[in-house]
Amino acid sequence: MFEPRFTALNMNEILKYLGFRGQELTEDIAKQLRRCTDEVLQAATPRLTYRQVPLEDGAVLGVTFAGKDIPTMLAPCEEVVLFGATLGPGVERLMMRYEVTNAADAVIMDACASTAIENICNNFESDMRAEIEAGGRYLTDRFSPGYGDLPISEQPKFFALLDMTRRVGVSLTPTTIMVPRKSVTAIMGIARTPQPHRPPDCEHCLMFRNCPFRKAGRRCREGAKTAASST
Ligand code: SF4
Numbered sequence: 572m573f574e575p576r577f578t579a580l581n582m583n584e585i586l587k588y589l590g591f592r593g594q595e596l597t598e599d600i601a602k603q604l605r606r607c608t609d610e611v612l613q614a615a616t617p618r619l620t621y622r623q624v625p626l627e628d629g630a631v632l633g634v635t636f637a638g639k640d641i642p643t644m645l646a647p648c649e650e651v652v653l654f655g656a657t658l659g660p661g662v663e664r665l666m667m668r669y670e671v672t673n674a675a676d677a678v679i680m681d682a683c684a685s686t687a688i689e690n691i692c693n694n695f696e697s698d699m700r701a702e703i704e705a706g707g708r709y710l711t712d713r714f715s716p717g718y719g720d721l722p723i724s725e726q727p728k729f730f731a732l733l734d735m736t737r738r739v740g741v742s743l744t745p746t747t748i749m750v751p752r753k754s755v756t757a758i759m760g761i762a763r764t765p766q767p768h769r770p771p772d773c774e775h776c777l778m779f780r781n782c783p784f785r786k787a788g789r790r791c792r793e794g795a796k797t798a799a800s801s802t
Pocket of ligand 1: 772773774776777778779782783784785789790791
């Protein structure tokens with residue numbers, strides 16, 4: 572049974588959420604980023620739920636998903652892992668408080684919190700991948716509503732399959748916004764053969780802070796990205 576866990580947050584990922592494109596990162600801003608990160612992590616009470624279930628005729632417990640991306644990703648798979656994670660209500664309250672008292676900090680905290688929930692998801696994916704590979708099978712990338720051609724309107728299916736509200740305290744508004752906002756649902760397939768992975772994102776690249784492509788609003792591998800590109 573895996574528990575939600577943080578590792579060190581990737582500063583470049585926070586900068587990416589803030590729209591950083593190689594501007595000077597002053598020591599004052601770096602300090603503000605560290606302070607906001609610390610506050611977000613202190614307020615977080617992360618929760619995680621997941622289940623490993625069979626994939627039968629392209630359906631997960633009788634549920635199929637819109638679009639072509641998920642069926643294509645899952646075509647070689649025999650099982651799936653569904654998971655949901657949240658930073659918890661404390662981070663939501665923290666961000667709401669800063670939205671009315673300090674707009675600049677609120678924007679940075681939003682970026683820190685996005686990075687923090689991504690961190691929880693990455694760590695769970697890594698734990699699950701190690702377990703599946705130890706058993707001689709392979710995980711696909713993970714896919715969430717809003718990625719590729721899977722619309723956000725598919726979120727209620729994930730909520731029902733994961734029993735999100737009862738298990739981790741996340742609810743869904745009629746417009747499919749998750750509350751608390753810093754929550755994620757996703758699916759990964761399990762196959763008997765190695766699965767292709769999308770190229771790593773910029774924040775993991777050594778060029779991130781000075782990249783000429785990013786400064787020009789482009790990517791070095793334009794056209795090579797897969798459908799599942801970001802959270
Ligand atoms: S070199 Fe490519 S991967 Fe690296 S930061 Fe630039 S665009 Fe991103």
